[in-house]
Amino acid sequence: MLKSINTNLIIHPDEFDNNWINRANKLNVTKLSLHPVGGYRATESLYNMLEWLKNDDTKQLIDKACNSGLQFGYQFHSAGYLLPRNLFESNPEYFRMDKDGHRVDDYNFCVSNEKALNIVSTRAVELASKLYKNDNKFYFWLDDKEGVQCYCDKCSKLSTSNKNMIVMNSIITELRKKKKKKKICYLAYQDTMTVPTIKPQDGIFLEYAPIERDINIDAENDPSTNIDNLKALIDFFGKKDSEVLEYWFDNSKYSKWTKPPKEFKQNKNVIKKDIEFYARLGFEYFSSFACYLGEDYIKLFGEPDLSAIRS
Numbered sequence: 001m002l003k004s005i006n007t008n009l010i011i012h013p014d015e016f017d018n019n020w021i022n023r024a025n026k027l028n029v030t031k032l033s034l035h036p037v038g039g040y041r042a043t044e045s046l047y048n049m050l051e052w053l054k055n056d057d058t059k060q061l062i063d064k065a066c067n068s069g070l071q072f073g074y075q076f077h078s079a080g081y082l083l084p085r086n087l088f089e090s091n092p093e094y095f096r097m098d099k100d101g102h103r104v105d106d107y108n109f110c111v112s113n114e115k116a117l118n119i120v121s122t123r124a125v126e127l128a129s130k131l132y133k134n135d136n137k138f139y140f141w142l143d144d145k146e147g148v149q150c151y152c153d154k155c156s157k158l159s160t161s162n163k164n165m166i167v168m169n170s171i172i173t174e175l176r177k178k179k180k181k182k183k184i185c186y187l188a189y190q191d192t193m194t195v196p197t198i199k200p201q202d203g204i205f206l207e208y209a210p211i212e213r214d215i216n217i218d219a220e221n222d223p224s225t226n227i228d229n230l231k232a233l234i235d236f237f238g239k240k241d242s243e244v245l246e247y248w249f250d251n252s253k254y255s256k257w258t259k260p261p262k263e264f265k266q267n268k269n270v271i272k273k274d275i276e277f278y279a280r281l282g283f284e285y286f287s288s289f290a291c292y293l294g295e296d297y298i299k300l301f302g303e304p305d306l307s308a309i310r311s
Contacts, residue, residue, distance in 0.1 A: 005279065006030045010075055012037060013049045015294030021065045023303075028310045031071035031135075035289065038144045039257070044081030053132045060135050074131050075139035075245075081127060082120040082140065083109045094119070095291055096150035107143040108117045111166045112154035120167065120277065121174035126195065128175060128182070135240070139207065140171060140182045146191045161188075161196040165204075172203045174259065183241060185282035189234055195223070195232045205241035206233055208283075218273035231281065239282035246274065247308055250289035262293040271308040 009024060024032045036045035052058055066072055088095055088105035090122060093118035095105045099199040109116050118210055124140055131138075142164060158166070168222055170188050175182040184191075185207035186200060212224050219225050234242060247253050248271045251264040293304050 008033055008073070008285060009290040009306075009309070010035045010245075010287060011289075011294070012252075012291050013052055015155045015291065016061065017155060017295065018061070019295070019298070020117045020221075021061075021068055021070065023306070024065075024070055025068055027285070027306055029070070031073060031287075033072070033073040033075050033139075033287075035085075035291065036076050038077045041153050042077040042144060043085075046076055046081050049076075050127075050130050053130065059132055063259060066133050071135055072133045073135055073137060073139070076141065077144045078124075078127065078140045079108050079143045082118055082123045085221070087119075091115075093237040096148070097155070099151050101151075101205070107145050107148035108150065109154055110150040110155060111163045111301075112150070112152060117167070117170045117309055122296065124171040125174050136179070136181045136183055137205075138171075138175065139186045139187070140168075141189070142167065146169070149191075158198065159194060160191045160296055161194045164192045164200045165196040165198040165200060168204055169198070169201045172201050185243065186237065193226070193229065193233075195229065196237050200237060204237070205243065206237035207243045207245055207287075208233060209245040211247060211253075213247070216270065220269045220273065220277040220278065232294060234282055239284060241285070242283045243285035243287055244278045244283045246286070246288045248274070248308065249287040249293070249294035249304075251304075252289065253291075255292050259292065259296070260300060261297050262295065264297070264304050266305055268308040 007029050009029050010033045011020060011037055013034045034049065036049040062072055064164050064254065083094060085105045092103040095103050095109050098104050128138055149163055155163060165186060168184055172184045175184065183203045183205055186204050187207050187209060189209040189211065210225065214217060214222050249266065251261050255266060257263045278286065297304065
């Protein structure tokens with residue numbers, strides 16, 4: 001493992017406990033982040049997490065993590081929170097148009113509607129204020145489903161990546177009105193992997209999340225890794241704060257997002273090669289989901305081996 005790298009493990013809120021704090025410190029992890037369950041439950045699970053963050057016991061546990069030397073953060077799909085679906089009845093124009101020309105409120109929204117963007121940006125600032133002990137980096141991802149974008153006349157002229165960039169530019173502009181040091185990620189994931197052509201505002205950094213990757217093949221030699229495109233993304237966004245979000249320890253993925261969890265076995269050789277490859281490209285932060293490794297996992301299989309993050 002390379003020296004002095006920044007590492008981040010991302011877990012579900014209901015798995016966060018004293019054991020995870022101790023585990024993260026033993027692994028010399030830089031940061032621990034919470035990820036409310038995504039997919040069709042993303043909005044509900046985000047609301048649930050925000051309520052949970054109000055609890056004194058939760059705050060004390062997060063304080064303990066921070067006092068132990070860990071940085072703390074949150075990463076989640078947020079479109080349904082940023083533009084509440086209950087606005088659809090009064091303002092269907094805020095929401096995406098499907099390929100048949102119908103406005104629908106299922107996923108994402110119309111990025112060409114200025115009023116919708118204003119609501120999204122205002123609620124992003126509100127949301128940021130609710131994330132207890134979050135650092136200055138924010139991860140407000142759009143919905144976790146390919147192809148569910150707006151096809152209105154204006155939006156249909158934009159690539160999915162440019163639509164994502166429009167939203168992130170709007171949010172960071174609003175976030176930085178109160179604090180200039182705040183940053184937000186552009187998530188390169190599924191259909192936003194292609195390089196945008198709209199210039200990012202100051203404070204936007206690249207987060208690269210190759211969910212399609214084969215866990216048994218290192219990224220450099222995996223046919224699904226478009227290295228030229230990856231290099232182009234880094235060139236476009238710059239190396240500053242760039243972050244790779246991998247699935248090295250994501251037992252939720254390996255368990256097909258269904259509990260009880262399966263027994264997890266890390267692939268040390270692949271992880272080592274991946275980190276060296278991403279470091280050569282210039283990534284500054286190395287993150288991985290590490291879900292489904294909580295108390296219920298330990299009862300079934302004992303403490304998981306995650307040593308590759310520091311080996």
